[in-house]
Amino acid sequence: MTATADDLLAGVARAAQIAATHADDVDRQARFPREAMDELAGCGALAALVPVELGGLELGLDVLAQSCVLLGRACGATAMVFAMHTIQVACLVRHRKDSAWFEAYLRELVATPRLIASATSEVATGGNLGASSAALEPQPDGQLRFDKKAPTISYGAEADDLLTTLRRSPDAEPGDQVAVLTRRGQHELTETGRWDPLGMRGTCSPGFAVTATVGPAQVLPEPFDRISAITMVPVSHVLWSHVWLGIATDAFERARAFTRAGAQRDPAGGDANGRRLSTLLGELSLLRAAVAAGLAELTTATADDDFAGLMTMAAALRFNTLKTTASTSAPQVCWSALAMCGISGYRNDTPYSVGRHLRDALSGSVMVANDRLHATNARLLLVVKDV
Amino acid sequence: MNDLIRTVLRDHGRLPVPMETLADSDDLYRAGMASHASVNVMLGLEDAFDVEFPDRMLTRGVFASVDAIAAALTELGLGAPA
Numbered sequence: 001m002t003a004t005a006d007d008l009l010a011g012v013a014r015a016a017q018i019a020a021t022h023a024d025d026v027d028r029q030a031r032f033p034r035e036a037m038d039e040l041a042g043c044g045a046l047a048a049l050v051p052v053e054l055g056g057l058e059l060g061l062d063v064l065a066q067s068c069v070l071l072g073r074a075c076g077a078t079a080m081v082f083a084m085h086t087i088q089v090a091c092l093v094r095h096r097k098d099s100a101w102f103e104a105y106l107r108e109l110v111a112t113p114r115l116i117a118s119a120t121s122e123v124a125t126g127g128n129l130g131a132s133s134a135a136l137e138p139q140p141d142g143q144l145r146f147d148k149k150a151p152t153i154s155y156g157a158e159a160d161d162l163l164t165t166l167r168r169s170p171d172a173e174p175g176d177q178v179a180v181l182t183r184r185g186q187h188e189l190t191e192t193g194r195w196d197p198l199g200m201r202g203t204c205s206p207g208f209a210v211t212a213t214v215g216p217a218q219v220l221p222e223p224f225d226r227i228s229a230i231t232m233v234p235v236s237h238v239l240w241s242h243v244w245l246g247i248a249t250d251a252f253e254r255a256r257a258f259t260r261a262g263a264q265r266d267p268a269g270g271d272a273n274g275r276r277l278s279t280l281l282g283e284l285s286l287l288r289a290a291v292a293a294g295l296a297e298l299t300t301a302t303a304d305d306d307f308a309g310l311m312t313m314a315a316a317l318r319f320n321t322l323k324t325t326a327s328t329s330a331p332q333v334c335w336s337a338l339a340m341c342g343i344s345g346y347r348n349d350t351p352y353s354v355g356r357h358l359r360d361a362l363s364g365s366v367m368v369a370n371d372r373l374h375a376t377n378a379r380l381l382l383v384v385k386d387v
Numbered sequence: 388m389n390d391l392i393r394t395v396l397r398d399h400g401r402l403p404v405p406m407e408t409l410a411d412s413d414d415l416y417r418a419g420m421a422s423h424a425s426v427n428v429m430l431g432l433e434d435a436f437d438v439e440f441p442d443r444m445l446t447r448g449v450f451a452s453v454d455a456i457a458a459a460l461t462e463l464g465l466g467a468p469a
């Protein structure tokens with residue numbers, strides 16, 4: 001690993017320490033993890049994917065994935081905010097073509113860190129990323145305007161900028177979409193509800209009505225179906241899975257600490273928990289292997305000419321399955337850890353508390369509904385040959 | 388070949404406009420073919436032409452127009468497009 005990757009991971013480790021300190025407060029108050037996010041901004045993590053030619057570190061997705069695990073072990077919400085921001089940066093980097101506007105934007109992101117949120121889901125179409133109802137409307141002065149009702153925009157109130165999916169024009173079909181980046185000052189966000197969820201409380205993700213007016217240069221030059229297939233979906237599923245792995249890993253470590261403390265107190269006691277821990281290590285190892293394989297496959301496919309492999313239905317099936325599997329098994333690991341720690345795990349105020357872990361990990365299956373992905377996969381399985 | 392492709396699209400494509408209004412080069416997704424329906428189109432084509440599309444050909448682009456589908460079938464050895 002290069003020196004810059006090591007430096008970045010050292011910065012992320014510092015941020016993770018800070019995140020761990022504030023994790024319970026962030027969770028209890030459903031507040032933005034400001035302290036850790038400031039540290040991530042300060043160490044260059046928010047621009048880590050930006051190419052060297054634009055002044056960035058151009059680190060690989062593996063470093064960012066590892067960062068998500070480090071943060072996930074400390075605070076699920078901080079890790080998820082970082083993952084979501086990184087996904088938006090990945091889309092801008094890979095699909096900017098030779099857009100001068102986006103290149104200037106990415107240079108600026110390196111010089112002065114900015115946080116990017118996303119509005120892909122929509123009240124009218126739910127978690128179906130591939131269809132929009134809201135459209136870009138050309139104005140007489142050449143500008144473009146849009147109104148979008150977003151059911152969920154994580155850290156919408158904190159973000160500097162927003163990446164929004166929309167139909168290309170008022171007469172475009174729902175699937176004929178583009179992605180538009182608007183800067184603070186260009187968009188107006190009106191909260192449409194409170195954020196008081198079960199878990200991932202620090203992501204601060206209420207609904208918003210978004211209205212904005214932008215120049216055509218702020219529309220990503222490639223069509224969204226391509227952005228989605230090559231970058232947004234696979235990178236999201238890979239980074240989210242690493243976040244969930246981090247959460248499950250910390251739950252496992254808490255169960256292990258509980259077991260060790262029990263063995264120290266009562267060396268002659270039974271080793272029932274020790275054996276459960278061994279079983280749980282098996283579950284955690286399967287999750288870890290699934291997540292690592294997903295990252296490795298994405299890295300390989302990204303090296304294809306023109307990302308051809310990522311445009312296939314086999315790839316969609318592959319990365320959907322990573323997401324449904326990891327989001328199912330991570331809460332199961334947390335649940336087993338809770339069963340092992342008993343009341344000490346159930347309480348929110350012991351070193352063995354895993355309630356937050358379980359609640360945070362459960363968000364995975366609704367963050368783009370697993371049922372929806374299984375329905376999509378059911379169709380893909382009819383035509384894909386090699387799974 | 389294009390006539391049979393059009394028959395499959397009519398039966399499986401669930402397009403919001405009649406097939407007759409679309410040229411062979413028109414983008415079927417722009418014309419409103421949903422990704423759900425495109426899977427049915429692929430299955431329909433495999434049945435009608437008795438072929439199997441390999442995974443590398445199962446992409447949106449390969450099924451984006453009558454012409455594109457004909458080119459894919461030709462690549463699979465099914466005679467020149469009519």
Ligand SMILES: Cc1cc2nc3c(=O)[nH]c(=O)nc-3n(C[C@H](O)[C@H](O)[C@H](O)COP(=O)(O)OP(=O)(O)OC[C@H]3O[C@@H](n4cnc5c(N)ncnc54)[C@H](O)[C@@H]3O)c2cc1C
Nearest residue numbers: 118119120121126127152153154200367368369371372375
């Ligand atoms: C912590 C968190 C943060 C998020 N942040 C953001 C964000 O920043 N930006 C953003 O755009 N989105 C974000 N989302 C995603 C967003 O909130 C939801 O995933 C999306 O709005 C879908 O909402 P839904 O579950 O109501 O709708 P749907 O996807 O429509 O699903 C509703 C239910 O209907 C069923 N269903 C739907 N479709 C099918 C189908 N085809 N087959 C079978 N069953 C189906 C499922 O059971 C599903 O649970 C976030 C989600 C979470 C949990």
